[in-house]
Amino acid sequence: MAKPIITLNALKLVIMLGMLVIVLAGIKVAADLIVPFVLALFVAVILNPVVSLLERIRIPRALAIVLLVSAIVMLAVLLLAYLGTSLNELARTLPQYRSSLIAPLSSLEPWLQRVGIQVSVEEVVKYIDPNAAMTLITNLLTRLSNAMTSIFLLLLTVVFMLLEVPQLPTKLQQLMSRPAEGMAAIQRALDSVTHYLVLKTAISLVTGLVVWGMLSLLSVRFAFVWGLLAFALNYIPNIGSVLAAIPPVAQVLVFSGLYDALLVVLLYLAVNMLFGNILEPRIMGRGLGLSTLVVFVSLIFWGWLLGPVGMLLSVPLTIIVKIALEQSQGGRSIAFLLGDVSVKR
Structure with a gap:
């Protein structure tokens, strides 16, 4: 009797994967x-x-x-x-x-x-x-x-x-068939996403203003454009601040020389260290509940699926998927793999 059970489970897995591929292809189109x-x-x-x-x-x-x-x-x-x-x-x-x-x-x-x-x-x-x-x-x-x-x-x-x-x-x-449990899960997802988006928006706004102000003090041309770019790309985890630094550093390197470019690099490193590594984790308080690897992979996945907007919203979208998986018995193991075990629950 073991073989039919294994075959049935394998068939269910294949059907679920096929449905997932169809759904993702539909979203992509x-x-x-x-x-x-x-x-x-x-x-x-x-x-x-x-x-x-x-x-x-x-x-x-x-x-x-x-x-x-x-x-x-x-x-x-x-x-x-x-x-x-x-x-x-x-x-x-x-x-x-x-x-x-x-x-x-x-x-x-x-x-x-x-x-x-x-x-x-x-x-x-x-x-x-x-x-x-x-x-x-x-x-x-x-x-x-x-x-x-x-x-x-x-x-x-x-x-x-x-x-x-x-x-x-x-x-x-x-x-909903179980309104109490369903509404609790929706409220939890909404609270997590709101917490992340509101604080991330505030931090990104301050980051953009600081970059604009510091570049203006250094007499870097188009400082407003680079500050606006820093605000927008700060939503992208891990690599957003690096991408935002490339155009102004290249501009200063071309028009002002190597040493001024190094000064701008140090400015971006200081801003990223202060806001990204010190203030943001403290202001965010509790962890996102996602491992660092999952955050990076989700950036690639949502960027492929939804384009630049998917990259900007990769973290809240992954949080929603994780909470949705936690509501089913079969999805809890996948949600556990997405989570960060170092976060206290």
């Missing part, structure tokens, strides 16, 4: 439709505590939502206008960087030769094409001009989601 909805959902999660706070001071929920969204729209218009101006200026200066690269590369050439790397500055400069960077900036400006429509639709979805929040628990309970 429909990413253009799913990504705005997922992004709107997480924006609503971030804004809901602010709406609740306004309700506590006797402001009606609908009015609180309108005031909050209006403030966000005004801020978005100002940011996009300033960002568009900065990107236009950046596009105009790009043709200058090819000739400016000769000096820093010439200063690096003796260092590389000492460690046995033979590099010809003239040959390297030949491979540098400013037209590629110009094309990239042009594409960014084109997307920026279309961003207002996307932001409007996104915020409209967020508004309806926030208006639906008071009725949502009653509707969800009607769909």
Whole structure:
């Protein structure tokens, strides 16, 4: 009787894996439709505590939502206008960087030769094409001009989601066979995701402001653009701060020299050490309940499935999946593998 049981279990596993592949393939194909909805959902999660706070001071929920969204729209218009101006200026200066690269590369050439790397500055400069960077900036400006429509639709979805929040628990309970356990799991997932997103947004905002301020003090051009980039990429775990540092360091290396570039590198290292390794773990308090390896793998997986938005939201999405797996007997072992055993439960 052992063989039929093993065969049945194997068949169930194959069927589940097949269903998972079909679901993931469907999500991948429909990413253009799913990504705005997922992004709107997480924006609503971030804004809901602010709406609740306004309700506590006797402001009606609908009015609180309108005031909050209006403030966000005004801020978005100002940011996009300033960002568009900065990107236009950046596009105009790009043709200058090819000739400016000769000096820093010439200063690096003796260092590389000492460690046995033979590099010809003239040959390297030949491979540098400013037209590629110009094309990239042009594409960014084109997307920026279309961003207002996307932001409007996104915020409209967020508004309806926030208006639906008071009725949502009653509707969800009607769909569940075990309402008490189901609502407890949903509340736990919501608390974990809200805790992470709200604090991560606050830390990312402070990080972006600090980077902007420090680069401005160092007279680095386009400091606002690099501060905004640091704010956005700080949501990406592990590698976000590294990616945010590459463009400003490259710019300073080209236009100001090696030693100024090293100073900017030290600035980013200090900011990352202070916010990423000291303040963020203390402010976050309890652990995320995910192992470091799972956080990195989830970054790759969600980035492949949902694109850049998936990378930004990889941690909260994985937290939701982990809590969902904990609700079934068969999924608890997988949830345990995703978890961090060093976190006290």
